[in-house]
Each structure stands twice: as structure tokens, then as C-alpha cells.
Amino acid sequence: MSSLLPTPSQTVGPYLSIGLPWPDGPHVVPEGTPGAFWIRGTVRDGNGDLVPDAMIETWQADPEGGFRHPDDPRGAADGEFRGFGRCPTEADGTYGILTVLPGVVPGEGGATQARHIDVSVFARGLLNRVVTRIYFEDQDNTADPVLATVPQERRGTLIAAKTEDGYRFDVRLQGDGETVFFRV
Amino acid sequence: MATPTEFRLPRYGEDPDGTHPPLGYPGYRSTALRHPKQDLVLLPQMLTEVTGPLLGPGRLGEHDNDLTRQHAGEPQGQRIIVTGRLLDGDGRPVRDSLVEIWQANAGGRYRHTGDRWPSPLDPNFDGVGRTLTDSDGRYTFTTIKPGAYPWKNHDNAWRPAHIHFSVFGSAFTQRLVTQMYFPDDPLFSQDPIFNSIPDEKARQRMVSRYDHEITQAEWALGFQFDIVLRGRGASVFEEEEDED
Ligand SMILES: [Fe+3]
Numbered sequence: 001m002s003s004l005l006p007t008p009s010q011t012v013g014p015y016l017s018i019g020l021p022w023p024d025g026p027h028v029v030p031e032g033t034p035g036a037f038w039i040r041g042t043v044r045d046g047n048g049d050l051v052p053d054a055m056i057e058t059w060q061a062d063p064e065g066g067f068r069h070p071d072d073p074r075g076a077a078d079g080e081f082r083g084f085g086r087c088p089t090e091a092d093g094t095y096g097i098l099t100v101l102p103g104v105v106p107g108e109g110g111a112t113q114a115r116h117i118d119v120s121v122f123a124r125g126l127l128n129r130v131v132t133r134i135y136f137e138d139q140d141n142t143a144d145p146v147l148a149t150v151p152q153e154r155r156g157t158l159i160a161a162k163t164e165d166g167y168r169f170d171v172r173l174q175g176d177g178e179t180v181f182f183r184v
Numbered sequence: 185m186a187t188p189t190e191f192r193l194p195r196y197g198e199d200p201d202g203t204h205p206p207l208g209y210p211g212y213r214s215t216a217l218r219h220p221k222q223d224l225v226l227l228p229q230m231l232t233e234v235t236g237p238l239l240g241p242g243r244l245g246e247h248d249n250d251l252t253r254q255h256a257g258e259p260q261g262q263r264i265i266v267t268g269r270l271l272d273g274d275g276r277p278v279r280d281s282l283v284e285i286w287q288a289n290a291g292g293r294y295r296h297t298g299d300r301w302p303s304p305l306d307p308n309f310d311g312v313g314r315t316l317t318d319s320d321g322r323y324t325f326t327t328i329k330p331g332a333y334p335w336k337n338h339d340n341a342w343r344p345a346h347i348h349f350s351v352f353g354s355a356f357t358q359r360l361v362t363q364m365y366f367p368d369d370p371l372f373s374q375d376p377i378f379n380s381i382p383d384e385k386a387r388q389r390m391v392s393r394y395d396h397e398i399t400q401a402e403w404a405l406g407f408q409f410d411i412v413l414r415g416r417g418a419s420v421f422e423e424e425e426d427e428d
Binding site: 015019084105106108122126128130180182 | 193194199200203204205206207209212214215216217218219220221222224225226227228229230231232233234235236237238239243271272273274275284285286294295296298299310311312348350354355356357359360361362363377380381385386387389390410411412413414415
């Protein structure tokens, strides 16, 4: 195999919403799926101002903790579970993703990871995506190997709070309560 | 780091320093309030990170790969064919993978309510395309060459002509959004987005190549633009441990 050099990242710019949103983008599972809920939130900048030209993408296991992917030998449940969600922020800086609770996922050395969703945030002014994770406040997160590497006082930025129709997960790109972002 | 044998996962290599832009880049003013100031935390590559959405033909409409045929009439401007391969760093084609593009029209205007610069919209051009790579990792779009456009970043600021590209690869770690530029654009020198890439050679990998073989006589100019994602590298944890 020849070794090739990678293509650099560039910002999505201010007009991502002409190219990237899909009508069913926010639907990780179809509407009406039993157990489905909304993860809703806002994206804010370093001033605390809402960001109206960002996009949230999510990737997660199915309710059994499996992925429909050749590198997961167990596979995922059949049916209409896409595992992937995409939603641009509206003029008021909000987004919403319709999904179901991901299962517990195997980690390294026989450990398990708490239920989580991987998130990419794109925006004008972000030259590369930033990556974070959503955990759930009403789930057992105590033994999660990734949360354990995050300074205790910042872990809260990764925990979605229970709401009437699901969970709330706000992203703060910079400043007070800055979300923990990961290098992958 | 022993992983049960049934979860022997690929490990995606890190891109060389200087390949990607810093998140905070003063020349591009909008980064000032939008880039994280805390250090990034290392996320080990586990199942969620080495898998990713495999989005198929369900995403595509009939003329999604030909932006000149999405309306009753033809758009204004220079017709072009843009083609290339989606590869990983080990040279493997990324097959059957979704490629999405968006761009300004020939006059440099986007069909977006936020784009107010006084260049006309083209009723026959949306500037949005999608396709799937083939078994060789190749994608092809027919479109028109986008115009340069002004922005307010600095005095007399103009974006070089570019097409926005979004690709997934096969893993969450490989997700990439980039911009394709055109050869010899006189606007490169004053563009902070292009110049945010520290490594000059990496920057040049965002510039497409004119290709006379792709050019079709009396029809369209051809440009080649390959996109390379992170490679899978060595995939066996046990061997890595031995080396340590
Ligand atoms: Fe643009």
C-alpha cells in the first residue's frame, strides 16, 4: 500500500445550510420509533452568543451497543436505525436530534463504556470540526474510561440533562463552561 | 491495551503536523470567539470512533451529480467537470461513499439568504451536489466554475474560487470537510482560510489540477481533485504492544 498525504480541513463557511442539511437529517431513527426522544440544545460562542450557522452531527451505537459497520463484528440491529444524525443550528442557535438511547459499548481490555454519542460540531469560524461526546445524566457513567480522563470539574459539560421530551445538551465553543472537546 | 480478539480494531494514524489549520487563527477573524481555548483531551480510538455512517444511494436524487441539469435551463458560466478519488492514507479507495459539495454561482453568489453581495442569483443554479464514489473510490461532478466573492474579514477581502466538499470515509475519525481550489488563483496570497494551513505542501493539496484528458471537446474543462483521509495503519494491538 502506498502512503498518501492527507487533505487539509477547511471551514464549512457561512453557507453550509445550502449544502449539508437533509430533510430527515435529524432523524437517527424514524419518527414514531418506540423509545425515541429528542436531544435539543444550543451552540454558543466565547461571548455566550448563540451561533446560528453551526451544524451538529452525531454517531452512536444502536440500543444493543452495536454498530452496522464492517469493523464491528457483531453488527447492528436491522431496520431503520441509521446511527447518524445531522442538524444545522437555526437562527436562534438551537438544534435537535431525534434518537434512541445507545447501548453500552465495549471498551478496551474487556471494559465497557457508558452509553454515549460521538458529536462533531462544524461552523463558520471553525477551521476544523470540534469533537465531543454526549453522556446521559440518568445513566451510570461512573466506570466510563473516557470520562475518567476528563478533569472532574469539566465532566459536567459532557452530561446531557433530562427534559420533558428527551435530553438537553448545550455546546459552548469557548469561555465559561467551555465544552470538553477531544482529539481523535 | 489488550482488546478482546473479537474487537481487533483498526487504528487510524495521526495526520502529519501542519496538515490541518489551528482552530484559533487571528487572520480569520471569525475564529476569535469560536475556537476552544482549553486543551483538547485525547479520545482513544474505540468502537464508536473507528466506525461511522455508511450512507448509500438513498441520499441521492437524479441530477445530484450534475449541477448544470437541475433546472429547466442551463446555468451561466464556464462548464467544468470535477473528478477525483477518495482514498485513505494507505492508498485504499473509499468505495460507495457519499460526497457532498456546495458552491457559489459563476458570479460568486450563493443561493443563501445570508449572501447579500450585489451579484445576481442564477435561476438555473442551486450550487448543491451529491454523489457516491464508485468501486475505485472515484467521484465525478459536472458543474460551473464558481466565481470569487468578497467578504468582510479584512480590507478588500476576496475568497479565491472554491467548491466546498464534505466526505465521510468509513470511520468517525476520518470525517472531513474541506474546500477545493483552482490552479494559479491570484487571490490565494490574501486569503486567510487557504493560508491557515501551516504546511505549504499540504495547502497545495487543496488545489485541483487542470486535466486535458478530462476536458471534453466543445463541452467542458476538466479538473482532478483527489481527497485523502487518514490511513488505517497497523491494525493489530498485540504487535504494537510488542514494539513498546
Ligand atoms: Fe464559500
